[in-house]
Amino acid sequence: MKTFEEISLIISSELDQINWSKEPRGLYEPIGYVLSMGGKRIRPALTLMACNLFQDDVQPAVNTALGLELFHNFTLLHDDIMDRADVRRSKPTVHKKWNDNTAILSGDVMQIASYQLIAKTPAAYLKYVLDLFSQTAAEICEGQQYDVDFETRDVVKAEEYLEMIRLKTAVLLGCALKCGARIAGAGEEDAQNLYDFGINIGLAFQLKDDLLDVYGDEASFGKKIGGDILCNKKTYLLIHALEQATTESKKELNNWLNISDEKFSDEKITSVTKIYNQLGVRTICEDKMLEFYTMAVANLEKVSVSDIKKQELRNLASKLMSRND
Amino acid sequence: MKTFEEISLIISSELDQINWSKEPRGLYEPIGYVLSMGGKRIRPALTLMACNLFQDDVQPAVNTALGLELFHNFTLLHDDIMDRADVRRSKPTVHKKWNDNTAILSGDVMQIASYQLIAKTPAAYLKYVLDLFSQTAAEICEGQQYDVDFETRDVVKAEEYLEMIRLKTAVLLGCALKCGARIAGAGEEDAQNLYDFGINIGLAFQLKDDLLDVYGDEASFGKKIGGDILCNKKTYLLIHALEQATTESKKELNNWLNISDEKFSDEKITSVTKIYNQLGVRTICEDKMLEFYTMAVANLEKVSVSDIKKQELRNLASKLMSRND
Numbered sequence: 001m002k003t004f005e006e007i008s009l010i011i012s013s014e015l016d017q018i019n020w021s022k023e024p025r026g027l028y029e030p031i032g033y034v035l036s037m038g039g040k041r042i043r044p045a046l047t048l049m050a051c052n053l054f055q056d057d058v059q060p061a062v063n064t065a066l067g068l069e070l071f072h073n074f075t076l077l078h079d080d081i082m083d084r085a086d087v088r089r090s091k092p093t094v095h096k097k098w099n100d101n102t103a104i105l106s107g108d109v110m111q112i113a114s115y116q117l118i119a120k121t122p123a124a125y126l127k128y129v130l131d132l133f134s135q136t137a138a139e140i141c142e143g144q145q146y147d148v149d150f151e152t153r154d155v156v157k158a159e160e161y162l163e164m165i166r167l168k169t170a171v172l173l174g175c176a177l178k179c180g181a182r183i184a185g186a187g188e189e190d191a192q193n194l195y196d197f198g199i200n201i202g203l204a205f206q207l208k209d210d211l212l213d214v215y216g217d218e219a220s221f222g223k224k225i226g227g228d229i230l231c232n233k234k235t236y237l238l239i240h241a242l243e244q245a246t247t248e249s250k251k252e253l254n255n256w257l258n259i260s261d262e263k264f265s266d267e268k269i270t271s272v273t274k275i276y277n278q279l280g281v282r283t284i285c286e287d288k289m290l291e292f293y294t295m296a297v298a299n300l301e302k303v304s305v306s307d308i309k310k311q312e313l314r315n316l317a318s319k320l321m322s323r324n325d
Numbered sequence: 326m327k328t329f330e331e332i333s334l335i336i337s338s339e340l341d342q343i344n345w346s347k348e349p350r351g352l353y354e355p356i357g358y359v360l361s362m363g364g365k366r367i368r369p370a371l372t373l374m375a376c377n378l379f380q381d382d383v384q385p386a387v388n389t390a391l392g393l394e395l396f397h398n399f400t401l402l403h404d405d406i407m408d409r410a411d412v413r414r415s416k417p418t419v420h421k422k423w424n425d426n427t428a429i430l431s432g433d434v435m436q437i438a439s440y441q442l443i444a445k446t447p448a449a450y451l452k453y454v455l456d457l458f459s460q461t462a463a464e465i466c467e468g469q470q471y472d473v474d475f476e477t478r479d480v481v482k483a484e485e486y487l488e489m490i491r492l493k494t495a496v497l498l499g500c501a502l503k504c505g506a507r508i509a510g511a512g513e514e515d516a517q518n519l520y521d522f523g524i525n526i527g528l529a530f531q532l533k534d535d536l537l538d539v540y541g542d543e544a545s546f547g548k549k550i551g552g553d554i555l556c557n558k559k560t561y562l563l564i565h566a567l568e569q570a571t572t573e574s575k576k577e578l579n580n581w582l583n584i585s586d587e588k589f590s591d592e593k594i595t596s597v598t599k600i601y602n603q604l605g606v607r608t609i610c611e612d613k614m615l616e617f618y619t620m621a622v623a624n625l626e627k628v629s630v631s632d633i634k635k636q637e638l639r640n641l642a643s644k645l646m647s648r649n650d
Contacts, residue, residue, distance in 0.1 A: 027470035078433060082426040101407040101473065104429060108403060109466040111436055116459045119452065127444065127451060134441045141434040145352040148426065 170202025
């Protein structure tokens with residue numbers, strides 16, 4: 001069995017071999033730039049790790065894995081335009097470093113490039129992987145659309161939020177695992193259990209993100225604490241706070257939601273966090289996260305390979321839960 | 326053999342059957358809107374007509390044909406954002422009717438939807454069609470990038486312009502024909518001759534567009550005459566005018582290129598057109614267009630099916646050349 005670190009090395013070495021120094025430069029250079037920013041490469045790692053559960057040789061799944069990573073980075077590129085996010089991983093985003101048009105067009109060709117890698121999936125699994133990938137890609141767009149829609153909605157229910165993050169984040173993890181398993185010849189039941197494992201890890205992962213935004217350590221989190229609070233993002237915490245709040249705390253919370261003046265930023269973060277603490281929404285969010293994590297572990301248990309082989313995936317899942325960045 | 330009109334009916338009826346009234350509405354509604362704007366549906370028609378050269382039943386090529394049409398409309402959607410074009414086919418464009426973010430995201434999912442249709446290509450040809458489609462899609466993005474790059478370049482050579490329009494416009498026509506032929510079991514040589522036919526028709530088609538912008542009839546052309554002149558678009562006409570111009574006419578032309586004040590619009594169009602006429606660039610462009618058209622006809626001749634079967638494609642090519650819209 002390969003460790004996560006060994007898998008990660010394979011991925012970064014294969015990613016580095018793709019040549020983006022081609023013409024027209026204005027189109028391809030931003031792709032190289034985006035990929036050079038790094039990232040955890042979780043998705044392609046999941047593909048190769050799922051593959052590795054069923055066979056030693058992970059090479060047949062490499063191109064598919066890279067395709068998923070490219071697609072993920074494409075979504076970040078276009079999302080950053082839509083969110084007017086100027087910085088990612090401490091570097092200027094593509095639309096900031098170049099311009100919106102470049103970010104749109106380079107993103108488009110990046111999506112095509114991800115399909116070109118997916119098309120290199122071993123012939124026997126091409127149609128299966130292609131269909132799952134397209135379905136997943138469309139779901140991710142749907143998730144992004146719901147995310148945008150929720151910004152202007154007065155009320156978003158917790159289950160609607162969970163469905164949004166399932167689409168926007170979790171399905172690609174599930175897809176990554178399922179593709180890797182199938183390419184290694186796994187049956188549909190095992191592949192589906194790994195898919196479900198990915199979904200539950202993805203949901204837990206996003207709830208962890210919501211928690212880190214409020215309760216994380218700024219230095220290790222890598223972005224400013226309280227960003228979600230400042231932009232009134234309807235996270236699992238805020239949704240539950242609005243649901244649980246008494247008349248008085250609801251009034252106070254709504255007051256803060258109406259304040260966007262930057263000079264009150266620190267006070268807004270402190271006060272909203274205090275309301276969250278009073279209402280116990282941190283615990284609610286942590287409990288929900290653990291619930292998904294527990295389900296994920298149960299999904300992994302069901303996969304019909306020896307327990308020892310699952311250790312790396314189990315470790316990765318556990319690491320994603322205890323992360324502070 | 327099916328006529329172009331019969332083929333067009335099949336395409337519009339099949340296109341109408343795709344359901345875009347699904348959730349989230351904000352994501353899918355713009356796709357239905359873009360497709361409802363109509364258009365000549367040349368690309369899917371070419372796929373089915375090429376298929377029809379080799380077999381009666383065009384049904385096996387329908388999904389591929391629709392995928393190409395969807396992709397074409399996706400490129401229009403994203404190009405309109407980049408060009409800040411507010412109107413297409415007399416209707417507001419998506420980014421105008423909704424907003425930029427909607428146009429970006431709906432375009433993204435439209436590209437995925439086009440791949441979902443391409444994935445329905447009969448299994449025996451899926452990998453071939455998928456690879457050709459992705460290569461073509463990437464080339465179209467490259468063409469768009471060159472088009473953008475040329476805007477800020479001082480000098481663009483005629484051959485660079487032709488390469489740009491080959492990528493931006495012609496390759497999709499070639500791809501459409503080649504896919505249709507291969508799906509009907511045609512050999513690579515016939516398929517390649519049809520591809521080349523498409524390339525040459527595409528190049529001629531774009532030169533016709535350049536000519537119509539200056540010499541067309543406003544009512545039938547559907548957009549304002551002289552649009553390319555007003556925005557200093559480096560068309561085949563302008564490129565040749567700048568190359569052919571004497572010191573004096575070059576000075577006059579450059580003067581007009583520096584004038585962007587709307588109150589001189591009519592005068593700019595009249596004056597630049599007069600310079601074109603003096604320099605004979607209309608004839609140069611018409612000659613080049615005819616050269617490509619003649620090559621296209623020769624490509625079609627080489628396809629190893631009976632002459633009578635080629636009549637519909639020959640008619641279509643001729644119609645595209647004599648069109649005034």
